[in-house]
Amino acid sequence: MSRILVFANQQGTGLSSGAKEALAFGSRLASSTGGEVRSVTFGPFAEAGAKEAIASGASIAYTISNPLLTEYDVELFVNSIQTVFQQSGADILILSFDKMGKDLVGRLATRNCASAITEVVDFHTSNDKPTWIRPIYGDKAYGEYTTTRSKVVVGIRQKSQELAVIDEKAVGEIIPIDYSPSEEMIVTKLVVKIQSALSDIRLEDASIIVSGGRGVGGPEGFNDLQTLAKLLGGTLGASRAACDAGWVPSNLQVGQTGAVVAPDLYIAVGISGASQHLAGITNAKTVVAINTDPEAPIYKRANIGVVADYKTVIPALTEKLKKVLV
Numbered sequence: 598m599s600r601i602l603v604f605a606n607q608q609g610t611g612l613s614s615g616a617k618e619a620l621a622f623g624s625r626l627a628s629s630t631g632g633e634v635r636s637v638t639f640g641p642f643a644e645a646g647a648k649e650a651i652a653s654g655a656s657i658a659y660t661i662s663n664p665l666l667t668e669y670d671v672e673l674f675v676n677s678i679q680t681v682f683q684q685s686g687a688d689i690l691i692l693s694f695d696k697m698g699k700d701l702v703g704r705l706a707t708r709n710c711a712s713a714i715t716e717v718v719d720f721h722t723s724n725d726k727p728t729w730i731r732p733i734y735g736d737k738a739y740g741e742y743t744t745t746r747s748k749v750v751v752g753i754r755q756k757s758q759e760l761a762v763i764d765e766k767a768v769g770e771i772i773p774i775d776y777s778p779s780e781e782m783i784v785t786k787l788v789v790k791i792q793s794a795l796s797d798i799r800l801e802d803a804s805i806i807v808s809g810g811r812g813v814g815g816p817e818g819f820n821d822l823q824t825l826a827k828l829l830g831g832t833l834g835a836s837r838a839a840c841d842a843g844w845v846p847s848n849l850q851v852g853q854t855g856a857v858v859a860p861d862l863y864i865a866v867g868i869s870g871a872s873q874h875l876a877g878i879t880n881a882k883t884v885v886a887i888n889t890d891p892e893a894p895i896y897k898r899a900n901i902g903v904v905a906d907y908k909t910v911i912p913a914l915t916e917k918l919k920k921v922l923v
């Protein structure tokens with residue numbers, strides 16, 4: 598029987614999309630192993646999050662309401678999750694492998710002498726012991742993994758899970774944890790938060806993404822992509838090459854080591870389509886590629902291809918759309 602704890606991170610008062618996926622995965626695992634799911638939520642809205650977690654399948658929802666946990670801080674979050682993981686007696690800790698999860702999984706595994714397994718999309722069980730399934734070789738195959746330690750920290754790939762059906766009448770217990778992280782635990786502090794003018798919608802939540810690569814040629818070209826993205830009600834993305842060149846901030850990176858996205862429309866501009874980039878857009882519904890090279894690998898993934906210089910296509914498309922949309 599598995600004892601499962603899900604870290605249910607919040608966005609405002611509600612659970613984040615990643616937390617909902619982690620809870621759905623945890624509930625499925627609990628049903629297969631005869632176990633139960635518990636959750637932990639933080640900050641001033643922890644109780645609201647706990648109620649949502651119960652409606653999503655948790656039987657016990659731990660809360661730490663300390664206001665220091667309003668904003669993400671790696672040390673505070675690791676210490677707080679660690680405290681609840683130990684107190685809950687759970688042996689499986691599940692969290693979304695989103696940007697925050699990428700920060701947390703390894704640290705939490707180390708603190709608990711646990712195995713860590715990331716980008717998990719599924720599992721099967723034998724004698725109540727899970728075998729974890731995750732994509733490998735840039736999503737070309739699936740690997741199956743068992744772990745050797747008594748505890749395991751599992752990072753769930755974003756956009757890989759169907760969400761649980763919400764049961765508002767579900768009954769569960771909310772247990773406040775008496776733990777007060779202190780300011781002294783904060784090793785680095787965010788003094789000024791500069792809102793990036795380029796990214797107003799979270800990539801992971803965007804339904805339309807206009808993404809630029811090395812073929813865009815420099816930061817100026819991204820202004821045109823940004824205009825198009827705004828017009829479509831979407832947001833800007835980028836390849837690693839464009840981020841590494843410093844043309845756009847690294848939080849716009851899509852791919853294996855960036856954001857995993859699932860938009861309805863993904864417009865790839867001057868992006869060759871390396872496997873590491875494609876790993877981030879597996880779940881994109883329609884991919885439009887604009888590339889001067891007709892042999893570019895992106896065309897194997899694209900639903901619509903435009904073999905042309907983006908400098909001719911993007912301004913023309915933007916003007917046309919302005920007439921229709923504005």
Ligand SMILES: Cc1cc2nc3c(=O)[nH]c(=O)nc-3n(C[C@H](O)[C@H](O)[C@H](O)COP(=O)(O)OP(=O)(O)OC[C@H]3O[C@@H](n4cnc5c(N)ncnc54)[C@H](O)[C@@H]3O)c2cc1C
Nearest residue numbers: 810811812836837838852853854855867869874888889907
């Ligand atoms: C471990 C590892 C992890 C990685 N993780 C990621 C990741 O998360 N995300 C990611 O993106 N990459 C990642 N990479 C890098 C990846 O392998 C590629 O190097 C990168 O994606 C290439 O970026 P690009 O397509 O922008 O550039 P390029 O491969 O250089 O392609 C540029 C494209 O632009 C086209 N082009 C040029 N001029 C124009 C024009 N005027 N109009 C239209 N098209 C034009 C060219 O034909 C070309 O196809 C990773 C690599 C490694 C080793």
